[in-house]
Amino acid sequence: xxxxxxxxxxxxxxxxxxxxxxxxxxxxxxxxxxxxxxxxxxxxxxxxxxxxxxxxxxxxxxxxxxxxxxxxxxxxxxxxxxxxxxxxxxxxxxxxxxxxxxxxxxxxxxxxxxxxxxxxxxxxxxxxxxxxxxxxxxxxxxxxxxxxxxxxxxxxxxxxxxxxxxxxxxxxxxxxxxxxxxxxxxxxxxxxxxxxxxxxxxxxxxxxxxxxxxxxxxxxxxxxxxxxxxxxxxxx
Numbered sequence: 001x002x003x004x005x006x007x008x009x010x011x012x013x014x015x016x017x018x019x020x021x022x023x024x025x026x027x028x029x030x031x032x033x034x035x036x037x038x039x040x041x042x043x044x045x046x047x048x049x050x051x052x053x054x055x056x057x058x059x060x061x062x063x064x065x066x067x068x069x070x071x072x073x074x075x076x077x078x079x080x081x082x083x084x085x086x087x088x089x090x091x092x093x094x095x096x097x098x099x100x101x102x103x104x105x106x107x108x109x110x111x112x113x114x115x116x117x118x119x120x121x122x123x124x125x126x127x128x129x130x131x132x133x134x135x136x137x138x139x140x141x142x143x144x145x146x147x148x149x150x151x152x153x154x155x156x157x158x159x160x161x162x163x164x165x166x167x168x169x170x171x172x173x174x175x176x177x178x179x180x181x182x183x184x185x186x187x188x189x190x191x192x193x194x195x196x197x198x199x200x201x202x203x204x205x206x207x208x209x210x211x212x213x214x215x216x217x218x219x220x221x222x223x224x225x226x227x228x229x230x231x232x233x234x235x236x
Contacts, residue, residue, distance in 0.1 A: 022050055023046070023049050024104060027104050028042050031100060031101075035089070036093050040086045040087055041088070051078065052073075052079065053097075056073060056097070057098060058142040059076065060146055061148070062142075064149055070091055098146075099154075102147075106169050109138065109169075110173055121186065122181030122184070122186040122187060126200070126204070129174070130208070144212040145212070147166065148212055148213060171198065174200050174204060175197025175201065178193055178196050178200055
């Protein structure tokens with residue numbers, strides 16, 4: 001369904017966390033090895049692991065790390081507080097678990113977008129990427145809030161996760177698109193490709209975050225603004 005409640009053929013009807021019956025067990029095993037979650041969590045049923053993850057996504061997105069209480073998480077996930085500490089060494093480990101599982105999903109989503117991309121021209125590829133990320137995003141509102149928390153609010157929380165750059169998935173793809181555009185002559189060759197890619201990704205990232213935060217303009221206006229802004233000055 002579209003955000004206004006009407007049917008949409010472009011946006012998947014349900015998000016990843018709504019449809020997934022289980023988390024990727026390979027990811028869970030890696031998190032156990034890293035000490036992020038305990039082996040007791042790994043032994044939970046797929047449905048229970050997914051339920052805990054969904055609860056963490058919603059509560060962290062709504063309240064942030066500092067505002068999230070373990071009691072509320074336990075209530076929403078239907079687990080006891082004692083069980084929580086059998087699964088996670090601490091509340092900060094719950095945060096790390098949620099971020100890393102979500103990050104793994106974003107990596108898979110971006111790989112899927114790359115594989116299914118049919119546009120050829122640089123401007124069309126950038127428009128298509130923005131459309132997929134913002135206009136036809138497969139993320140639920142809870143996931144969008146969680147994305148905003150990770151990219152903006154988490155730096156101000158009581159705990160920090162080192163080396164987490166959730167936006168790197170699409171920013172790397174943008175740089176790849178820009179590099180190809182420079183090779184085909186669509187983008188000026190006298191500009192540093194990597195820097196142009198970073199600046200372009202910054203613009204797209206800002207627009208996407210605005211969409212997720214509810215600062216929405218008509219999709220066509222946003223797409224035309226994006227393309228005009230990027231190509232006025234960098235197109236040969």
